[in-house]
Amino acid sequence: MPPVINKEKCKACGICADVCPMDVFFGTKKGEFPVITYPEECWHEGACVQECPIEGVIKLRIPLQMMICYK
Amino acid sequence: METQRVICDVLCVGGGIAGLMAAIAASENGAVKVVVAEKSNTMHSGAAGMGNDHFQCYIPDVHGDYEAFANDLLYGQFAGRISAMGREAMDFWFKNSYEIVKLWESWGIPMKYEGRYEFAGHSFPGQTLNHLKYSGFNQKPILTKQAREHSVEILNRVMVFDLITDGQGKVIGALGISTREDKLIEFEAKSVILGTGPCVRMWPAPGLQDFNRPLPPSCTGDGRAMAYRAGAELVDLELTAVHAGPKYLARAGQATWIGVLRDRYDKPVGTFLTKPNRYYNDMTLEVNKGIFNEYIKSGKGPIYMDTRGMSEEDLQYMLYWMKHEGNIELIKHLAEEGIDLRKNAVEFMTYDMHIVGGIPYNSKGQTSLEGLYAAGDEWAGGISCAAVFGWSAGKNAALYATSVTSTDLDKVKTDINTRKEMLQDLRSRKDGPKWQEANYALQQIMRDYCYTVKSEPLLEAGLETLIRLKEKTHQYLMAENPHELMHCLEVFNLLDLAELVFVGSLDRKETRGINFIRPDYILTNPMLDAKRHLIRKGPDGLPVTEWRKI
Ligand SMILES: Cc1cc2nc3c(=O)[nH]c(=O)nc-3n(C[C@H](O)[C@H](O)[C@H](O)COP(=O)(O)OP(=O)(O)OC[C@H]3O[C@@H](n4cnc5c(N)ncnc54)[C@H](O)[C@@H]3O)c2cc1C
Numbered sequence: 001m002p003p004v005i006n007k008e009k010c011k012a013c014g015i016c017a018d019v020c021p022m023d024v025f026f027g028t029k030k031g032e033f034p035v036i037t038y039p040e041e042c043w044h045e046g047a048c049v050q051e052c053p054i055e056g057v058i059k060l061r062i063p064l065q066m067m068i069c070y071k
Numbered sequence: 072m073e074t075q076r077v078i079c080d081v082l083c084v085g086g087g088i089a090g091l092m093a094a095i096a097a098s099e100n101g102a103v104k105v106v107v108a109e110k111s112n113t114m115h116s117g118a119a120g121m122g123n124d125h126f127q128c129y130i131p132d133v134h135g136d137y138e139a140f141a142n143d144l145l146y147g148q149f150a151g152r153i154s155a156m157g158r159e160a161m162d163f164w165f166k167n168s169y170e171i172v173k174l175w176e177s178w179g180i181p182m183k184y185e186g187r188y189e190f191a192g193h194s195f196p197g198q199t200l201n202h203l204k205y206s207g208f209n210q211k212p213i214l215t216k217q218a219r220e221h222s223v224e225i226l227n228r229v230m231v232f233d234l235i236t237d238g239q240g241k242v243i244g245a246l247g248i249s250t251r252e253d254k255l256i257e258f259e260a261k262s263v264i265l266g267t268g269p270c271v272r273m274w275p276a277p278g279l280q281d282f283n284r285p286l287p288p289s290c291t292g293d294g295r296a297m298a299y300r301a302g303a304e305l306v307d308l309e310l311t312a313v314h315a316g317p318k319y320l321a322r323a324g325q326a327t328w329i330g331v332l333r334d335r336y337d338k339p340v341g342t343f344l345t346k347p348n349r350y351y352n353d354m355t356l357e358v359n360k361g362i363f364n365e366y367i368k369s370g371k372g373p374i375y376m377d378t379r380g381m382s383e384e385d386l387q388y389m390l391y392w393m394k395h396e397g398n399i400e401l402i403k404h405l406a407e408e409g410i411d412l413r414k415n416a417v418e419f420m421t422y423d424m425h426i427v428g429g430i431p432y433n434s435k436g437q438t439s440l441e442g443l444y445a446a447g448d449e450w451a452g453g454i455s456c457a458a459v460f461g462w463s464a465g466k467n468a469a470l471y472a473t474s475v476t477s478t479d480l481d482k483v484k485t486d487i488n489t490r491k492e493m494l495q496d497l498r499s500r501k502d503g504p505k506w507q508e509a510n511y512a513l514q515q516i517m518r519d520y521c522y523t524v525k526s527e528p529l530l531e532a533g534l535e536t537l538i539r540l541k542e543k544t545h546q547y548l549m550a551e552n553p554h555e556l557m558h559c560l561e562v563f564n565l566l567d568l569a570e571l572v573f574v575g576s577l578d579r580k581e582t583r584g585i586n587f588i589r590p591d592y593i594l595t596n597p598m599l600d601a602k603r604h605l606i607r608k609g610p611d612g613l614p615v616t617e618w619r620k621i
């Protein structure tokens with residue numbers, strides 16, 4: 001479940017945990033990798049992706065039950 | 072639990088569009104210490120957190136005669152809410168909207184598209200276009216920066232959960248918790264402005280995931296609930312609305328889609344459009360957002376937002392605005408799924424129900440309580456509403472604050488201690504239900520006893536069960552950390568408001584619109600058209616209702 005963080009590239013700056021409107025990263029400690037404590041509370045608006053200073057470190061994985069329907 | 076006292080002239084509860092605009096205006100109008108208490112982080116919090124693209128406004132050079140413009144406002148998505156506010160507030164809103172457009176432009180929010188004011192969406196073909204297309208993607212960081220430059224103190228991760236009155240109905244502060252550490256914050260404020268946005272999570276989510284909502288699930292009607300508990304009047308709380316949009320990925324912003332609603336076999340559902348139009352979205356949806364459910368129930372199958380046939384330029388135009396509408400992740404999902412909007416049609420669905428009534432405020436942002444102001448989605452709604460009334464509330468709250476001499480919280484220490492004990496109880500219980508159980512139980516009751524079709528026996532039965540749930544919740548709920556404590560307080564707020572929805576529904580003995588159907592009172596009563604249905608806490612602590620002329 002979202003968000004997915006690439007630990008190879010993450011610099012543990014904490015910005016995602018700071019801005020997340022739902023506090024999905026609750027419990028993240030300063031200077032450490034963000035922890036995804038409440039993935040089910042993600043709103044998928046992408047604030048963490050947007051504010052992350054390194055492109056491609058955070059990606060949202062849209063859960064299967066949110067897969068869009070089309071023809 | 073640690074306690075911190077914050078003393079200020081103006082306290083803005085919620086750092087959304089209304090709250091930040093109010094804070095900046097308060098600071099410009101003489102308030103020395105202005106504080107914004109924000110549940111998350113003002114950078115991206117609230118319904119406008121990742122942007123918006125429609126700013127409903129009147130620009131004299133574009134629209135000409137104001138009266139003709141004003142007449143057209145009474146059709147379309149926001150017509151009901153605008154007319155509920157009354158003509159004076161409506162005129163105030165739109166006559167002041169252009170000032171905000173210019174102000175935002177000066178702060179760096181792009182209000183023009185390719186050098187011109189571009190209007191599109193939310194209007195019927197032939198009607199005056201009153202929604203300015205603006206590039207709001209960065210609006211929250213810009214407003215946050217403006218607030219800080221105006222010396223506003225922003226306290227992020229603070230959930231305000233109750234107002235403090237002097238015992239005679241005057242608001243003198245508020246109580247909040249830190250959502251990150253065990254801390255109670257006592258705000259001693261000369262005036263308080265509520266801007267906590269919409270009320271989500273009272274009814275079940277549109278899909279099987281509670282936080283998959285078109286509106287932010289972190290906004291749970293806290294402002295309305297605390298205003299009610301403090302003695303303020305609320306209005307039309309039983310009236311509800313639904314949003315609609317892409318099936319299973321719940322996002323607001325349907326008016327940005329350039330397309331025609333069609334059935335499975337490409338037959339248009341409505342009569343307003345036959346091919347995608349850049350300036351006019353398919354208003355069928357704004358006439359009835361429940362149409363997706365109705366089609367399925369009547370055997371006519373799914374409805375699609377058919378964007379096929381639009382030009383490449385129109386597609387790029389739409390994607391540009393979708394990004395500014397806060398839907399950047401939706402665009403990515405479409406690409407990842409290989410959905411090409413020039414070749415594919417996306418199925419739409421009716422989303423969850425939410426209340427549209429709220430805290431009535433006038434053009435000064437005043438509510439029925441002295442010292443208490445409100446703006447934005449606390450009642451009416453939309454970006455320009457939040458900006459215009461937030462600005463006005465900030466200005467008037469600051470002027471009022473200059474006349475207040477004392478706000479001594481120590482005089483109401485017992486009240487504060489009772490609340491503190493309640494928090495400590497929630498945090499100290501070792502077993503018991505968590506907030507999710509209570510929230511789901513509430514949503515179940517609202518779905519089964521207080522949905523679109525309501526009747527006296529059903530409402531009475533539902534209310535009884537709700538009261539039992541409320542008692543149990545207050546008795547047993549537990550929170551393992553400050554984050555869960557925040558959710559417990561949200562659920563308490565939702566339960567209080569749900570009770571008012573039931574009481575208001577029982578008292579509204581008529582059918583009104585498509586979301587309030589009383590088979591036991593099938594007529595719409597025209598005598599109630601120009602009346603507000605008010606609800607407030609009575610002397611015995613129970614809600615009392617009143618019909619009052621607008
Ligand atoms: C995706 C999307 C697109 C939209 N597009 C448009 C559009 O184009 N045009 C338009 O007119 N409208 C649009 N809307 C609606 C618009 O965003 C809202 O009407 C507007 O943001 C309301 O402003 P507000 O300040 O009242 O509430 P919000 O902007 O929602 O702010 C409320 C704030 O209060 C905070 N808060 C809540 N409870 C508490 C508490 N207890 N203590 C402290 N803080 C609290 C929240 O975290 C939030 O920051 C859209 C909404 C969404 C979701």
Ligand code: SF4
Pocket residue numbers: 002003019020021022023024041042043044045046047048049060
């Ligand atoms: S998408 Fe939004 S809610 Fe989800 S983790 Fe990122 S910032 Fe938080």
